[in-house]
Amino acid sequence: MKPKAVVFDIGNVLIEWQPERFYDAEIGEERRRAMFSAVDLHGMNDAVDRGGHFTDTIYATADANPDWRAEIRLWHDRWIELASPVIEHSVRLMKALQARGVPVFSLTNFGIQSYDLAAGYYPFLREFDRDFISGHMGVIKPDPAIFERLEADSGLAASELIFTDDRADNIAAAHLRGWKTHHFTSPQGWADRLVAEGLLDATEAR
Missing domain, CATH: 3.40.50.1000 (HAD superfamily/HAD-like)
Structure with a gap:
């Protein structure tokens, strides 16, 4: 049918949709691997996908992980570069x-x-x-x-x-x-x- x-x-x-590719270009593969190992960024994104507020969810995760705060905020601040082309x-x-x-x-x-x-x-x-x-x-x-x-x-x-x-x-x-x-x-x-x-x-x- x-x-x-x-x-x-x-x-x-x-x-x-390749966040790892974006971060490899921004901070290098070694640091990206360390960050993704230390912080559950895909879990953070799942929370947004379930209806969590985009800004609040990502910024809260950044604030909870001060060693990676600036890098995590890029997930929000330059998000369209993660979701392209x-x-x-x-x-x-x-x-x-x-x-x-x-x-x-x-x-x-x-x-x-x-x-x-x-x-x-x-x-x-x-x-x-x-x-x-x-x-x-x-x-x-x-x-x-x-x-x-x-x-x-x-x-x-x-x-x-x-x-x-x-x-x-x-x-x-x-x-x-x-x-x-x-x-x-x-x-x-x-x-x-x-x-x-x-x-x-x-x-x-x-």
């Missing part, structure tokens, strides 16, 4: 699907304020047919509840959805609910899958 809606993750699917081919796929009349949803671990910041730089983030943003939902992938909420709110059955994400644990959680899934490793692989599903033709998927 052809999917009735396509669900996109955002980080590393539509926008590159755009993966242009993926954005073209999103727009091609919509041009065909295929609904496109986001399902993303993203904070409330950080999403608003990103959307100011990347206008396509305001162009989904439906937004499912973890900060507003109070739950993050791969918790099964976030997939269940999307089904309930969209009115679509699991079997009517196809979802791409770069993280295997998120893909596994969606697969367990009966969603069609695609583990994103490159935009070309995703393009090929959309063609195989009959959602785009080869020209549209370029």
Whole structure:
């Protein structure tokens, strides 16, 4: 059965998300490794993605770790540099699907304020047919509840959805609910899958 809606993750699917790469360039790989070992920065980011205030959460973590205070604040103050660049081919796929009349949803671990910041730089983030943003939902992938909420709110059955994400644990959680899934490793692989599903033709998927 052809999917009735396509669900996109955002980080590393539509926008590159590589905090380690940013910090390697700023402070060097050795210091970055030391900082990430000393401070649970991804846990801090998860708290933002669950709805914690972007500024308050990051600055509190910085203040609690004075040896790394300035570096941690960069996660906030230069955040858009962590969340870049755009993966242009993926954005073209999103727009091609919509041009065909295929609904496109986001399902993303993203904070409330950080999403608003990103959307100011990347206008396509305001162009989904439906937004499912973890900060507003109070739950993050791969918790099964976030997939269940999307089904309930969209009115679509699991079997009517196809979802791409770069993280295997998120893909596994969606697969367990009966969603069609695609583990994103490159935009070309995703393009090929959309063609195989009959959602785009080869020209549209370029």
